[in-house]
Amino acid sequence: MNTQKHILVIRLSAMxxxxxxxxxxxxxxxxxxxxxxxxxxxxxxxxxFRDLDNVTVFPIDLKGRHKGVFGLFKLSKExxxxxxxxxxxxxxVLRTKILKVFFFGIKYMQINKGRAEKKALISGKAFKQLKxxxxxxxxxxxxxxxxxxxxxxxxxxxxxLQKNTLAKTGDKTKKWIGIAPFAAFKSKMYPLxxxxxxxxxxxxxxxxxxxxxxxxxxxxxxLQINKNVxxxxxxxxxxxELDVISNLDVMLSMDSGNAHIAAMLGKKAVTIWGxxxxxxxxxxxxxxxxxxxxxxKKQFPLIPTSIYGNKFPEGYEEASKSIAPQxxxxxxxxxx
Numbered sequence: 001m002n003t004q005k006h007i008l009v010i011r012l013s014a015m016x017x018x019x020x021x022x023x024x025x026x027x028x029x030x031x032x033x034x035x036x037x038x039x040x041x042x043x044x045x046x047x048x049f050r051d052l053d054n055v056t057v058f059p060i061d062l063k064g065r066h067k068g069v070f071g072l073f074k075l076s077k078e079x080x081x082x083x084x085x086x087x088x089x090x091x092x093v094l095r096t097k098i099l100k101v102f103f104f105g106i107k108y109m110q111i112n113k114g115r116a117e118k119k120a121l122i123s124g125k126a127f128k129q130l131k132x133x134x135x136x137x138x139x140x141x142x143x144x145x146x147x148x149x150x151x152x153x154x155x156x157x158x159x160x161l162q163k164n165t166l167a168k169t170g171d172k173t174k175k176w177i178g179i180a181p182f183a184a185f186k187s188k189m190y191p192l193x194x195x196x197x198x199x200x201x202x203x204x205x206x207x208x209x210x211x212x213x214x215x216x217x218x219x220x221x222x223l224q225i226n227k228n229v230x231x232x233x234x235x236x237x238x239x240x241e242l243d244v245i246s247n248l249d250v251m252l253s254m255d256s257g258n259a260h261i262a263a264m265l266g267k268k269a270v271t272i273w274g275x276x277x278x279x280x281x282x283x284x285x286x287x288x289x290x291x292x293x294x295x296x297k298k299q300f301p302l303i304p305t306s307i308y309g310n311k312f313p314e315g316y317e318e319a320s321k322s323i324a325p326q327x328x329x330x331x332x333x334x335x336x
Contacts, residue, residue, distance in 0.1 A: 002145045004086040004107065006036045008079060010099070011090040012060060014184075015257035016282070017133065018045045021090060022052070022264040023285045024137045026155075028148050029053050035146070038082060047239045048264070051156045058082075062095075069098060076102035088140045109143040111136050114281070118307050121279055132281045153286050155266025159246040168235050169209070169244060175336050177202055178244075178251040180211040180258035181223070187275040188254050188309040190320045190328075196223055197325040198252075202332060203228040209244065211258055250332050254320075255309065259284040268335050272328070274320035275312040277304035293331060296322035 011021050018041055025037060029052055036054050043059035058079065060066050066075040076099055087103055089096045089110040100108050114136070120126040131139075138148045161169065179199065183189050190198075202208055203226055210220045212233035220231045232244065242265065245251065251262035251269045255276045262269040263284035271284060273294045283292060297303055300319045305312040312319075 004035065004144065004146065006038065006082065006084050007086045007088055007141075007144065007146070008038050008040060008058075008082075008084045009088045009090060010040045010096050012041055012062075012093075012095070013091075015045070016260040017091075018042075019048055019257060019260035019264050020133045020285065021137060022048055023153055024134055024141075024148060024150065025049070025052055025055060027150050027153060028141060028146070029055060030154070031148060032146060038079075038084070040079070044238065047242055048261075050239070050242075072098050073102055075099070086144050086146075088137075088144060090137050090140055107144060109140050111140050118280060121277075122304050122306055124302065127279065129279050130281045132283060132285075134285055136281070153266075155264075156246070159243040161243055161247060162240070165236065165240045165243055168232065169230065169247075170207070172207075172247060175206045175249045176209060176247060177206045177332065178209045178211055178248045178253075178258070178262065180251065180253040180256065181220075182212050182216055183254035183256040183309065185309040187305075187312050187317055187319070188256065189274065190254065190272045190323070191318050192219065192223065194321055194325050196225065198328050199223055199229060200225055201325070201329045205333075206249075206336070209248070211241070211245075250335055252328065252332065253284075255282060263287060270328070270331055270335070272320050272323060274309065274318075275300075275303055275305040275316050276307065276309045280304060280307050282307075291331070291335070293323050293328060295319040 011018050039049055039057045040060055046057045049055050049057055065071055087108040092110040114130055117130050134150060138150055141148045181195050199208055208229045210223055210231045212220050214234040217233045220233050224231045245262055246265050248267050251267055253259035253271055255271055255273050259269045259271045269284040269287050270291045278292045295303055299322050300316055302313060305316055
């Protein structure tokens with residue numbers, strides 16, 4: 001019999017990786033209602049976990065009191081006061097390896113990131129589907145003696161938008177499409193001139209919302225081509241942004257965090273892939289295979305050139321341009 005009643009779950013970054021923990025934790029809390037979860041992550045990501053039962057967030061302060069080895073020791077003492085009796089390390093980086101030492105005597109399991117398999121994938125030696133991040137996360141709980149079944153997922157209900165959010169979105173009088181055209185690397189992005197063609201076509205029928213950070217406001221303004229296109233970059237808090245995404249009919253995103261946020265909320269997420277590939281295991285949760293639109297592998301045979309999109313040979317910068325705008329438009333129309 002498993003006696004663990006309080007599990008510490010660690011995933012510090014990046015946004016998409018943290019969002020991918022949510023469907024797994026939702027399944028966990030439903031299957032183990034008597035087990036408390038504390039998530040160690042950055043304070044900014046706290047809203048991701050807002051509607052999960054029995055889950056609280058412990059924000060890590062990497063620039064302040066938890067900085068460096070001594071800071072991590074202080075952090076471990078703070079966490080031990082919560083009476084943790086099992087740790088699911090879903091990050092497995094140097095910081096969490098140090099924390100593991102400080103949690104000596106407590107059951108501490110770490111994610112297997114499958115580095116060798118991923119290396120074989122990008123080298124072309126083994127072009128095949130690898131375990132998804134969600135499956136790898138679930139494996140950590142299984143190693144703790146708490147297996148999680150992800151086969152029948154449930155999601156939070158659509159959020160009723162507050163007045164201040166509605167002032168930016170307007171009332172929903174037609175289908176809502178979210179578009180997040182940016183990614184960490186240009187090689188993962190669909191060229192903005194081609195994206196403009198997509199937006200122009202979709203905005204004739206639907207309301208289109210553009211998502212991005214404050215740094216993207218100006219570039220997104222160029223895509224705000226008519227009154228049916230609303231630029232939300234820098235306009236909303238993360239909580240408000242989640243509320244809007246909860247009301248979308250489809251999210252169109254790169255291989256990036258917005259796709260995982262939409263998926264964690266049970267939304268349909270169409271993804272555009274440049275030099276990365278779903279085989280690496282980073283597809284959004286619970287999405288049909290045909291929602292992933294891939295660059296032409298005949299034209300770009302070395303794809304995936306890297307796991308994160310940070311490395312690619314010359315001429316691969318705009319690999320995603322091999323996906324015709326009409327293909328994207330048709331896919332979204334078919335889903336709706």
